[in-house]
Amino acid sequence: MTGEIEELKRLLGRDKVYDDPSVVALYSREASGLEGNGFLVVFPESTSDVSAIARWAYKRRIPIYPQGSATSLSGSAVPGKGVIVSFERMNRIYEISVVDSIADVEPGVRIADLNEALMTKGYMFPVDPASHVVATIGGAINTGAGGMKGARYGTMRDWVNQLEIVVPDEKGTVMRVGCRTVKCRQGLDLVRLIVGSEGTLALVTRAVLRITPLPESSPTVMGFFDNVEDLLAAFTELKTRRYPLLLAEFLDETAVSIAKKGVAGFESVRGHMFLASVESNHEAAERIMDDMVAVLKNHGASIIYTAQSLGEAEEKGLLTIRRRLFPAQIENARRFWGKSNVRVFIEDIVVPPSKLVNAINELKSITEKYGLPYTLGGHIGDGNLHPAVGIVLDDKKVVEKAHEWYVEVMKLAIRLGGSISAEHGIGLLKKDGLRLEMEKLDSIKALDIMKAIKRAFDPLNILNPGKLV
Amino acid sequence: MDYDDVRSRIIEEASKCSYCGFCEQSCPTLPLGPHRGYGPRGRVYLALLFGKKVLTETREFRKSVFTCLLCAACTLNCPAGIDVPNLVRLVRHVLLGEIEAA
Numbered sequence: 271m272t273g274e275i276e277e278l279k280r281l282l283g284r285d286k287v288y289d290d291p292s293v294v295a296l297y298s299r300e301a302s303g304l305e306g307n308g309f310l311v312v313f314p315e316s317t318s319d320v321s322a323i324a325r326w327a328y329k330r331r332i333p334i335y336p337q338g339s340a341t342s343l344s345g346s347a348v349p350g351k352g353v354i355v356s357f358e359r360m361n362r363i364y365e366i367s368v369v370d371s372i373a374d375v376e377p378g379v380r381i382a383d384l385n386e387a388l389m390t391k392g393y394m395f396p397v398d399p400a401s402h403v404v405a406t407i408g409g410a411i412n413t414g415a416g417g418m419k420g421a422r423y424g425t426m427r428d429w430v431n432q433l434e435i436v437v438p439d440e441k442g443t444v445m446r447v448g449c450r451t452v453k454c455r456q457g458l459d460l461v462r463l464i465v466g467s468e469g470t471l472a473l474v475t476r477a478v479l480r481i482t483p484l485p486e487s488s489p490t491v492m493g494f495f496d497n498v499e500d501l502l503a504a505f506t507e508l509k510t511r512r513y514p515l516l517l518a519e520f521l522d523e524t525a526v527s528i529a530k531k532g533v534a535g536f537e538s539v540r541g542h543m544f545l546a547s548v549e550s551n552h553e554a555a556e557r558i559m560d561d562m563v564a565v566l567k568n569h570g571a572s573i574i575y576t577a578q579s580l581g582e583a584e585e586k587g588l589l590t591i592r593r594r595l596f597p598a599q600i601e602n603a604r605r606f607w608g609k610s611n612v613r614v615f616i617e618d619i620v621v622p623p624s625k626l627v628n629a630i631n632e633l634k635s636i637t638e639k640y641g642l643p644y645t646l647g648g649h650i651g652d653g654n655l656h657p658a659v660g661i662v663l664d665d666k667k668v669v670e671k672a673h674e675w676y677v678e679v680m681k682l683a684i685r686l687g688g689s690i691s692a693e694h695g696i697g698l699l700k701k702d703g704l705r706l707e708m709e710k711l712d713s714i715k716a717l718d719i720m721k722a723i724k725r726a727f728d729p730l731n732i733l734n735p736g737k738l739v
Numbered sequence: 740m741d742y743d744d745v746r747s748r749i750i751e752e753a754s755k756c757s758y759c760g761f762c763e764q765s766c767p768t769l770p771l772g773p774h775r776g777y778g779p780r781g782r783v784y785l786a787l788l789f790g791k792k793v794l795t796e797t798r799e800f801r802k803s804v805f806t807c808l809l810c811a812a813c814t815l816n817c818p819a820g821i822d823v824p825n826l827v828r829l830v831r832h833v834l835l836g837e838i839e840a841a
Contacts, residue, residue, distance in 0.1 A: 290798060292785055292794060299758055311774070596759070
C-alpha cells in the first residue's frame with residue numbers, strides 16, 4: 271500500500287494526505303458512536319483534487335469514504351478499510367444572490383456559517399438540523415437532513431437546485447446536474463437522487479442551494495401540558511386555523527424535568543412541552559399570538575410563555591429548553607445507570623401527524639417492556655419523532671436490548687403508515703429497517719433498482735461501500 | 740511514577756464524549772489547524788485513545804495536545820459537560836512525565 275499512498279501524495283501534495291494514526295482515528299468515528307478502520311485521510315481543496323482522488327481510487331480499486339463533519343447518527347460517515355475524503359477544507363461561499371434566491375457553496379461550509387452570511391442580507395437557509403453549528407452542507411445533502419423547520423420548509427431535497435459532482439471512473443469525471451433556477455426539467459432528476467444518497471453515488475464538490483427570506487415576524491408560544499392528547503389537540507387546532515407553522519416541537523415530561531434546570535424563568539414548569547411558532551408579517555403578529563395563546567389555554571396548558579419572534583424566543587430561553595433535548599437524554603441515562611460513561615441510542619421515525627397520539631402512547635408502552643431509561647422529543651409539525659434510550663456499552667445484554675427496542679420502534683413506524691427514517695438516514699444501522707419497510711410496502715424490487723443505480727454511478731463499488739442498500 | 744491512575748481519570752472524563760462536535764464552534768485553534776485534532780472534539784477523542792493506550796504518541800497527537808490554549812471556550816457548548824482544559828492538562832502531565840522518566 272505504501273506505493274499507492276506515495277502516489278496519492280504526489281498527486282495532491284503531502285499536506286493534503288495524512289497517514290498518521292492519530293489523524294486517521296479522528297476521522298474514523300462518528301456521532302452515532304460507531305468506529306471504522308480507515309487507513310488514510312485526504313483533504314481535497316478543489317474539484318480537481320477530488321477528481322484526482324476518484325481517478326486514483328478507481329485505478330487502484332481502493333474504497334473511498336466521503337465525510338463532512340461526522341455528526342451522522344446512522345453509520346453513513348464511518349469508514350471501512352479505505353481512504354477517508356474529508357471535505358472540511360472545501361468551505362468557500364462563492365456567491366449569494368438575493369435576486370436569484372440562491373447560495374453557491376462548497377460542501378465543507380457549515381450550515382451555521384452559511385446562515386450567518388445570509389442573515390446580513392435578511393435571508394436564511396432553512397434546513398436546520400440540531401447539529402447545524404457543526405454540520406456541513408455536503409454532509410446535510412448526503413444525509414438528506416431535516417430540522418426544526420421541517421413542517422414549513424421540508425428537508426434538504428427541497429433546497430438543492432444544482433450540484434457539481436465527481437464520479438469514480440477512469441477519468442474522475444466532473445459533472446453538473448440540475449439548474450441554477452428552481453424550475454428545471456433536465457431529464458431524470460439526478461439532483462434529488464444524489465440528495466440522501468449518503469455518499470454512495472458521487473462525491474459532491476459544489477452546490478447551488480435555494481435560500482428564503484427571514485420571516486418578518488414569528489409569534490411563538492410555549493405551553494406545558496399534563497397529557498399528550500391535550501397537547502396534540504392544541505397542535506391540531508393550530509393547523510386547522512391555517513397558520514403556517516414555522517415549527518411545532520415536543521418534549522416529554524422526563525426531558526422537560528431535566529432540560530429546564532438552570533434556565534431562568536422555567537423553574538416551576540412541569541409536564542410535556544409544546545413549542546409552536548408561526549410565520550407572519552408585523553401587522554398580524556399580535557392577533558396571531560393572542561389566538562395561539564387562547565388555543566393552548568383552551569386545551570389545558572398550565573403555563574404559557576410567549577415571544578414576538580424567534581430572536582426573542584432565543585433571548586427568553588424558549589429555544590434553549592428545546593435544544594436541551596440531547597443533553598437531557600444523556601443526563602437521564604446517567605442518572606439511571608449511575609455512571610457518566612453512557613450512550614444514547616436515538617431513533618428517527620416519522621409518522622403521519624394524525625397518528626402522533628398512537629405513536630407517542632405506543633412508544634411509551636414498548637419502551638416500558640425493556641426497562642431502559644427513555645426520553646422522547648420530536649418535530650411534531652412534520653410527524654418526526656426522536657425517541658431515545660440510554661445504554662451502557664460495557665453491558666452486552668443492555669446493548670442487545672436496545673437493538674431489539676430499535677427494531678420494534680421501526681416496526682411501529684411502518685405499522686402506522688410512516689417510515690423508519692425521517693432525516694438521519696439509513697447508513698449501516700437501518701439497512702435491515704429499510705428492507706422491513708420495503709417488504710411491508712410489497713416493493714422489494716425498489717431495492718434492486720437502487721442497487722442498479724448504485725452500479726451505474728459506481729461500477730467497482732468503491733464509494734462508501736456497504737452503506738444504504 | 741505510575742501514571743495509571745491519571746490515565747483512569749482521563750478515560751473517565753473523555754468517555755463522556757459522544758462526538759457531537761458542538762464544542763468546535765467556539766474553538767480558536769481549530770480554524771488554524773490542518774485537521775480535526777486542532778479542536779476540542781479531536782483532543783478529547785485522542786485523550787481517550789491515549790488513556791486506553793491504544794494509540795502511540797504520534798507527531799500529530801503531540802501537536803493536538805500542545806496547541807490547546809486551555810481557554811475553555813469549548814466547555815460552554817459541551818452537552819456532556821466535559822472539562823476539556825483539565826483533560827488536556829492531564830494528558831500533558833502523563834506525556835511529559837513519561838518522557839522525563841524514559
